Amino acid sequence: MKTAHEIRPGNVIMLDGSPWVVQKTETTRSGRNAAIVKMKLKNLLQDSSTETTFKGEDKMEDIILDRLDCTYSYFADPMYVFMDAEYNQYDVEADNLGDAAAYIVDGMEEQCQVTFYEGKAISVELPTTVVREVTYTEPSARGDTSGKVMKPATIAGGATLSVADFVKTGDMIEIDTRTHEFKKRA
Amino acid sequence: MHNHTHTPHWDIFCAVVDNYGDIGVTWRLAKQLAKEYGLAVNLWVDDLASFGHILPALDPKCPTQTFEGVCIKHWDLPLSQDYQPGEVLIEAFACELPPEVLCKITKAHQAGDKVPVWLNLEYLSAEDWVEGCHGLPSLQRSGLKKQFYFPGFTDKTGGLICESDLLATRQRWQESEQRLNYFTQLGLSGIAADDTVISLFSYETASLEALCQHWSQGKQQVHLLVPIGRSLNSLATFIDPQQDLAPGQRFCHGKLAIHLLPMTDQQGYDRLLWSCDVNIVRGEDSFLRAQWAAKPFIWHIYPQEEDYHLIKLEAFMALYCHNLAPEVADAWKALNIGFNQGSQEALLPLWQQVITAHAALTQHAQKWPDEAINDADLATRLVQFVKNS
Known part of the structure; x- marks a missing residue:
């Protein structure tokens, strides 16, 4: 379990019986130091998106899906293409990168984690x-x-x-x- | 669909944090919903003794009692009174609902019964992000849906608590020149019509000592009206903290008289704000009431880590000052920032500028409530929000 405050774009969380990929997070502060986390989520079963709000301390189930260390390779609109150590390529929809897309640049060497759901690359988590x-x-x-x-x-x-x-x-x-x-x- | 025992009442849960703030807001809201919308409202409060400070008739030992049409229930742990799901369930200021309540609505949801509209009533903020978060759902693991309800100053937020007759009542009060009589009723003596009267309800700040020194050495007679509480921690130079303090006591230093106020109910506090020349207020409830008082005020905002409260203060001041003369706005903003940062000597010329501009600030303060409320107050918007949910 993670708190909403700990959830990052690229994580997949279980809510209302469905897996949701986190596309964007935005943390703000309410009164008395309480954090409020606004998230953009995409339902992996229904392919629909929603915006939702949580208290920073709300607990949620972070689903452990298959992940692979990959590096960014190139952009083929609307897909970002990542490659693992064995040169296998994985396409991730630009929408699913959410805020992470802002840090994707040609030639970047940082290791990213590509997450898979039912064999399909669904999101990318950047290094901290x-x-x-x-x-x-x-x-x-x-x-x-x-x-x-x-x-x-x-x-x-x-x-x-x-x-x-x-x-x-x-x-x-x-x-x-x-x-x-x-x-x-x- | 199963049959259910759903009743149309509203439940508001409030965990008292700092004596008067959270409970002040929820009590006002509950009263307004009951009086103006005829709703059956249960107000669950974990600390009835603190609540008693603003509702003196409340019996802290009585688990259920009704005042002004609101059923006040003691929220104890474990919850000893039965909770029945109603039409609306409000957790005020992100308080954690009792497990018994969560269990009951979860079971109702699982059984296919109707569940209450579940809202987290958040703190008031003038920041831009509030519009983007107001009304958003908060998906729960249980499948229940909670929504965040943000009070605010724009038409895309949840609005501001303001009773329908408040502004007219305040205007009549101020036009009828009742303030000196009211001060006498409060047990305060020696206040003349031309004296400057300031109410003080703040947290601790070094600014108070500097201001009091300044007032004591000035030409104008100043009366500082203070309830017994946290503000006095910053007035140790003027009032010996070791001595027994009682409402009605007066401490004179040159041109400054510090009066200790008795506790009053919320209506009494409103009248106090309406009657003073300047109000120094804190947190959320008194901050909003000072705006409805249509008098110049200083807002001592609840301090947050990394000075984040200053961002909230700036956001409000930008809204409040947008059509105020720049030189007046700059002085007023600098005074508020300085007070919140504990400034001392640097604050004194700002105070002088603000007092010099008192008439302009008062005129602005009189126009502000209509602008801040926009088309509807919080209770009106909340009732409509529930209807649309």
Whole structure:
């Protein structure tokens, strides 16, 4: 069992008797420090999607499905193609990658985990941390070096996130793929 | 479909966390649903002694009692009173429902019986994400469906608790100049018509000491009205924390008089807010009531880890100030941020700016309630939400 707070895009959870692949998670804070997790889920039996909300501490059954370590190979619209160590290729629908798609870039070397349900590749889980190049961010406005002042940045692959004010265009940065938060300069 | 014993009542479960906040909100909601919509409402409360502070007639030892059309039930562990599923089941502020209740609705669901509309009534926030989460289902392993109900300031949220006659009643009260009489009724003495009167219901903050020093040394007579509670922890310089304190006591320091307030019921607290020149409020319930009071206020928001509360504060202030003159808005926002950060000396010029702009802020505060409520208050939207579920 995992808490909603621990669930990541790519996980498959059992709800109401059906397996659901988690396509997107968004954690916010309610009153008194309580976390609220909004998820986009896809029902693997009915091929339908829904948005749902959980308390951060809600427990849910994380289904252990077959998984394989793979690396990203190429994109063949609308499929992302991943390859295992034996050069077998697996197609994953772009929809099923959810937020993870933002971190998929050509030439990436990080090991991803492809999840299978009834023999079909259904989702991809990224490593907890990835390193990506900042392709654009405004120059530091305040000269802040504390890391507390944040500004927007675009990274390779096109995603945007908040980074510390001292980060420059061209810097490599570490990103937490669960929270989409900047961790540090790599 | 099986036959069932489903009855049309509503159940609201409230776990008391900080004495007056959670119970304050749920009690107001329960009263309004009973009075304005004729609903049979059971309000289950785990701490009747705390509830008694805002409902003095409540007997903390009585497991079931009815006030203002609401059946108040003691939520003990294990649950000693029978829970019968009704039309609606509300867990207030993400409290964990008793296992007996969950078991009963799960069995009803499994048997094919009708189950209540199950809602998690969340905390109030002005942040953008609230619109995207309001009303979303929360799928449960049991197959039951819970929905998140978010209060809020826009028409895409669950609205704000405001009784249908509240704003008109408040306006009549303020026009009839009853405030000095009311202060006397509360046992407060020495308050003149031209004095500045400030109500204080906050958490601890170093800002209070600085403000009190400032008020004590000023030219204008200031009366600070404080209930016995957490705010006093920050006023040790002015009130000896070791001494016995009682409502009605007054502590004078130069131009500042600190009065200890008696506890009042919710209507009494509303009147207090309506009667003061500035209200310092905290959390959620008093924060909202201060807005309905149509007076300038400072919001001491519940502190969260990593200063996340400041994000919530900024989100509210952006909404509240969007059509306020920039120089007034900037001063008011900076005062609120400073107060929440425990600023001291830096807060004093901001206070002066806000007091100088008191008339403009009051005018803005008078317009704000209609704007904040939008088309309908929370109870109205909630009843409609249930009908649509």
